[in-house]
Amino acid sequence: MSKKVLLLCGDFTEDYETMVPFQALSMLGYQVDAVCPDKKAGETVATAVHDFLGEQTYTELRGHNFALTADFDAVKTEDYEGLFITGGRAPEYIRLNPRVLEITREFFAAGKPVAAICHGPQVLAAAGVLEGYKATAYPAVGPDVTNAGGTYVEVGMDDAVVDRNLVTAPAWPADTAICREFAKLMGAKFEI
Structure with a gap:
């Protein structure tokens, strides 16, 4: 029986920050259960594609329909x-x-690996689990990390920050880094 990962998402989740981790972790042999509040397996969430086209913040375009795999x-x-x-x-x-907040707190209370990318640390902040942790996020979410008692760490957009059982990353260019570090926290070994 493969190890199971809970992937928490919702409508207008960022496309690459959902599809890439789902596929990468599945490829490593994990059973990834993708869930969204008020939805069941087989239903979908709409994704959004974020990109920088010269404005002061990202542009949002409609992405794919991402199928949920669990209730x-x-x-x-x-x-x-x-x-x-x-x-x-x-x-x-x-x-x-x-x-959602209860689930997040339960993972932290058990010391299990948790990954959050881009705006994902907003959930961590709302759950009150960032006290004493170093974490990164999309820069606009940095104040949420700080206000929740965490230490916001500014890193390159393709990097991740690991602190104990938590790995965070600022945006989809860091999909490789966050997936690798998350899998390591769950005991995966990488040899090339």
């Missing part, structure tokens, strides 16, 4: 080895769901 209401954190929180606009509203 949110059936999540039992003890069944999972790790939690991956996607970015985009989804964290802004899924953090308002009490069960």
